[in-house]
Amino acid sequence: MLERALIGTKRYYLLLAVLAGIFGVGFLFYLQQLKFGLGITGMGRDVSWGFYIAQFTYLVGVAASAVMVVLPYYLHNYKAFGRVTILGEFLAVAAVTMCVTFVLVDMGRPDRVMNVFKYPTPNSVMFWDIIVLNGYLLLNILIGWNVLECERHSVAPPKWIKFLSYVSIPWAVSIHTVTAFLYAGLPGRGYWLTAIMAPRFLSSAFAAGPSLLVLLCLLVRKYTKFDPGREQIQSLAKVVTYATLINVFFFFCEVFTVFYSQIPDHMLHFQYLFAGLDGKARLVPFMWFSIVGMTITAILLTNPKLRQNENTLAALCGMVIITTWIDKGLGLMTGGFVPNPMEKVTEYAPTVPEAAITLGVWALGFLVLTLLYKVAVSIKEEIRS
Amino acid sequence: MGMDRREFIRISGLAALLGLSGKGAFELVRPGQVEAAMAAKPEAQGVVRWAMVVNMQKMDEATAAKCIEACHRVHNVPDFTKPKDPKDAVPPEILNRYEVKWLWTEHYHNAFPGEEPPVMPEKIAHLPFLLLCNHCDNPPCVRVCPTKATFRREDGIVNMDMHRCIGCRFCMAGCPFGARSFNWRDPRPYITQDYPGYPTREIGVVEKCTFCAERLAQNMMPACVEASKGTLIFGDLNDEKSKVRDTLKRYFTIRRKVHLGTNPQVYYIV
Amino acid sequence: MADNYKNEFGVFAERPQVEKKYYDAKNIFTGLAVFLLLLILPLVPNLGKTVPPPQRSLETPVIQKLAEKDRKCIMPTDWMRANHMQMLVDWRDNVVRTGEKGAANGRNFVNPEGKKYLASLTNTCMDCHSNKDKFCDQCHNYVAVAPNCWGCHLTEGKTLAEAK
Ligand code: SF4
Numbered sequence: 001m002l003e004r005a006l007i008g009t010k011r012y013y014l015l016l017a018v019l020a021g022i023f024g025v026g027f028l029f030y031l032q033q034l035k036f037g038l039g040i041t042g043m044g045r046d047v048s049w050g051f052y053i054a055q056f057t058y059l060v061g062v063a064a065s066a067v068m069v070v071l072p073y074y075l076h077n078y079k080a081f082g083r084v085t086i087l088g089e090f091l092a093v094a095a096v097t098m099c100v101t102f103v104l105v106d107m108g109r110p111d112r113v114m115n116v117f118k119y120p121t122p123n124s125v126m127f128w129d130i131i132v133l134n135g136y137l138l139l140n141i142l143i144g145w146n147v148l149e150c151e152r153h154s155v156a157p158p159k160w161i162k163f164l165s166y167v168s169i170p171w172a173v174s175i176h177t178v179t180a181f182l183y184a185g186l187p188g189r190g191y192w193l194t195a196i197m198a199p200r201f202l203s204s205a206f207a208a209g210p211s212l213l214v215l216l217c218l219l220v221r222k223y224t225k226f227d228p229g230r231e232q233i234q235s236l237a238k239v240v241t242y243a244t245l246i247n248v249f250f251f252f253c254e255v256f257t258v259f260y261s262q263i264p265d266h267m268l269h270f271q272y273l274f275a276g277l278d279g280k281a282r283l284v285p286f287m288w289f290s291i292v293g294m295t296i297t298a299i300l301l302t303n304p305k306l307r308q309n310e311n312t313l314a315a316l317c318g319m320v321i322i323t324t325w326i327d328k329g330l331g332l333m334t335g336g337f338v339p340n341p342m343e344k345v346t347e348y349a350p351t352v353p354e355a356a357i358t359l360g361v362w363a364l365g366f367l368v369l370t371l372l373y374k375v376a377v378s379i380k381e382e383i384r385s
Numbered sequence: 386m387g388m389d390r391r392e393f394i395r396i397s398g399l400a401a402l403l404g405l406s407g408k409g410a411f412e413l414v415r416p417g418q419v420e421a422a423m424a425a426k427p428e429a430q431g432v433v434r435w436a437m438v439v440n441m442q443k444m445d446e447a448t449a450a451k452c453i454e455a456c457h458r459v460h461n462v463p464d465f466t467k468p469k470d471p472k473d474a475v476p477p478e479i480l481n482r483y484e485v486k487w488l489w490t491e492h493y494h495n496a497f498p499g500e501e502p503p504v505m506p507e508k509i510a511h512l513p514f515l516l517l518c519n520h521c522d523n524p525p526c527v528r529v530c531p532t533k534a535t536f537r538r539e540d541g542i543v544n545m546d547m548h549r550c551i552g553c554r555f556c557m558a559g560c561p562f563g564a565r566s567f568n569w570r571d572p573r574p575y576i577t578q579d580y581p582g583y584p585t586r587e588i589g590v591v592e593k594c595t596f597c598a599e600r601l602a603q604n605m606m607p608a609c610v611e612a613s614k615g616t617l618i619f620g621d622l623n624d625e626k627s628k629v630r631d632t633l634k635r636y637f638t639i640r641r642k643v644h645l646g647t648n649p650q651v652y653y654i655v
Numbered sequence: 656m657a658d659n660y661k662n663e664f665g666v667f668a669e670r671p672q673v674e675k676k677y678y679d680a681k682n683i684f685t686g687l688a689v690f691l692l693l694l695i696l697p698l699v700p701n702l703g704k705t706v707p708p709p710q711r712s713l714e715t716p717v718i719q720k721l722a723e724k725d726r727k728c729i730m731p732t733d734w735m736r737a738n739h740m741q742m743l744v745d746w747r748d749n750v751v752r753t754g755e756k757g758a759a760n761g762r763n764f765v766n767p768e769g770k771k772y773l774a775s776l777t778n779t780c781m782d783c784h785s786n787k788d789k790f791c792d793q794c795h796n797y798v799a800v801a802p803n804c805w806g807c808h809l810t811e812g813k814t815l816a817e818a819k
Contacts, residue, residue, distance in 0.1 A: 036570060037588035038569050038588075043569070044481065044482025045482060045484050108552015108554070108590060109550065109552040109587075109589040116551065119532045121533050124555070182555070183558075186525060187559075187646065189558065341498075341561050341563035342491055346482075544751070581778065581809055581813045582813055586807055598753070602762050
């Protein structure tokens with residue numbers, strides 16, 4: 001099947017070349033980072049996690065969202081999604097690949113990464129996160145690949161694949177829950193110290209992931225002979241709608257608890273993000289754009305007409321992706337670290353090398369995605385003809 | 386002693402295959418030798434609990450500066466404002482990002498945020514509170530470390546194994562006291578005078594105060610305590626006759642962020 | 656045999672008659688040749704050269720000052736040559752992880768003769784062997800290993816630094 005990824009149109013090769021090029025640039029900057037240290041990024045003593053871990057967190061969500069196509073198909077026998085499960089699973093593979101790469105890129109000593117397995121430490125959430133993420137990657141490669149192979153030969157997938165598919169459903173939830181636990185269990189970080197962190201992560205994941213999938217489906221339809229199907233896209237759109245609504249709801253739950261309780265440790269972070277602290281307010285416009293945009297998008301999505309028109313749907317999905325990214329990427333990371341434990345404000349902004357490395361990892365992810373989608377779509381085209 | 390290099394590699398490779406630790410490999414080569422060589426220290430284990438009292442009634446800028454200087458000198462802590470070579474100078478606006486500090490000062494409202502009374506003695510508001518790792522009894526930094534590179538010793542010292550740290554910085558997010566620093570870049574060009582009694586660090590690892598574990602092992606007081614001329618009191622909290630215990634009995638002390646349940650072991654007399 | 660043949664679509668079909676010849680022979684063999692060339696390239700510069708075995712040097716001020724009978728390493732030379740790396744790793748774990756449950760406790764190293772040493776690379780080993788480039792590096796370069804001790808550990812021990 002892999003040979004399908006090797007033959008394609010000029011445009012396909014061009015896309016691969018561009019992605020590989022961006023990846024290459026990122027890699028060069030990464031070499032520089034290896035030599036100089038993480039000091040070439042905008043991170044520092046106070047904001048000690050930045051862009052990389054933000055992308056990681058966001059992409060775990062995208063990966064987990066594959067469950068939104070797998071679950072209805074396997075648990076509710078919703079046949080229509082049979083056509084797109086593979087797109088969901090391969091998106092998860094690409095997303096987890098990016099996650100793992102972002103973690104590696106963020107490590108001070110990547111040469112010692114094996115220490116995590118050499119000295120396994122179950123009391124560290126990081127340990128579990130690495131296990132669930134790699135497990136999820138493996139699951140999705142196995143399931144996606146085998147189901148596609150079987151489809152190609154028009155035979156039913158073997159029993160063990162079905163079993164693995166069932167396993168992958170709670171597993172998807174677990175990857176994002178465990179990722180939320182990375183943050184939600186730290187005593188001194190008021191912004192993260194909330195039991196609703198994992199639910200919030202899941203809701204924003206199920207908003208952003210399926211949004212991305214909708215966009216990808218539209219692209220696949222436009223540029224290939226395989227049509228993921230209108231009904232499928234519309235069902236995904238409903239998932240996006242509910243998830244975005246719930247995500248907005250959760251946000252306001254958070255705001256209520258923080259501001260009605262009036263506990264300064266918790267309020268200060270929100271104040272920094274939405275109003276600025278000590279005259280430092282770099283993120284304020286972004287955060288307002290994020291939350292206002294997300295709320296409006298959620299309301300607009302409830303209108304069936306806007307959802308059914310695929311142009312407005314695409315635009316709304318784009319908004320969901322951007323606003324959740326700001327909320328969970330930029331806001332979550334920096335907001336958690338500002339103000340610092342001495343209640344001083346150090347702002348954070350990524351540097352050029354940091355942004356280039358980030359783009360490089362995204363390019364790597366999309367490279368993997370393109371190759372996998374090419375295989376999937378070619379097989380689907382072949383079956384239809 | 387008739388073992389050549391190849392033999393050694395073969396045996397240690399075998400040991401590694403069998404999943405034995407480094408010690409295990411050694412064991413195959415020379416049984417019992419490590420244990421014989423590493424003489425156990427005479428004092429009993431698990432009864433010591435190191436703790437520090439900072440007497441803010443005696444503290445002033447000069448004393449604090451002396452303590453910090455002593456600590457940073459004997460641990461080769463870099464000072465990014467003082468490069469050895471002027472061409473390594475760090476732009477001032479990013480100095481605070483790179484900063485490595487084991488011991489530093491803050492004003493009361495930064496050291497104890499949220500606990501400042503609306504009206505308080507002017508003098509105390511401007512005192513330099515000496516801050517360091519609290520060697521918490523229930524340390525979140527140890528809880529989150531994925532490799533046990535940060536670990537709590539039986540005598541209460543929360544120590545770092547720089548050989549094992551992978552630089553994930555989870556501990557920096559976990560520590561609610563800002564006690565941890567990361568090596569964002571090579572510290573060596575910023576160490577004015579190498580102190581031979583202690584190693585420097587490489588890029589990519591986290592570091593912090595160790596309560597001078599290396600000095601305690603040689604029956605010396607921590608460097609800051611020595612430099613403080615009695616302003617810092619250090620000792621074994623479990624020892625009825627120790628000076629820390631006596632001080633804690635006689636003076637009322639406060640600790641940083643006790644409500645977080647980490648049980649800090651650095652006490653402040655105000 | 657021929658009638659059992661199944662192609663990937665599961666359809667019975669004739670086994671295809673393939674003409675026996677190399678396709679793209681030129682490309683394949685050039686590719687192979689290039690690959691082989693790249694593979695041996697790193698070896699070429701050293702071809703036919705003999706590299707003399709390293710001569711470790713003991714000419715350091717501290718060693719010179721010692722009386723002949725005291726010029727002994729903490730363990731016999733042969734043993735050290737074979738095992739110093741593992742010994743240092745054990746020292747390291749014992750020193751750094753002192754007091755952690757299960758780790759042996761101590762900064763002291765006592766050799767079989769009963770002599771006590773501080774388990775420290777910089778302050779014990781490097782004190783005598785202050786000539787890192789002649790004592791350590793020569794051999795390490797010869798066997799192409801690059802231990803990263805020196806990223807942190809200083810090459811000059813306390814007594815030497817004080818002597819300066
Ligand atoms: S002060 Fe911070 S670094 Fe020190 S033991 Fe407590 S949590 Fe860990």
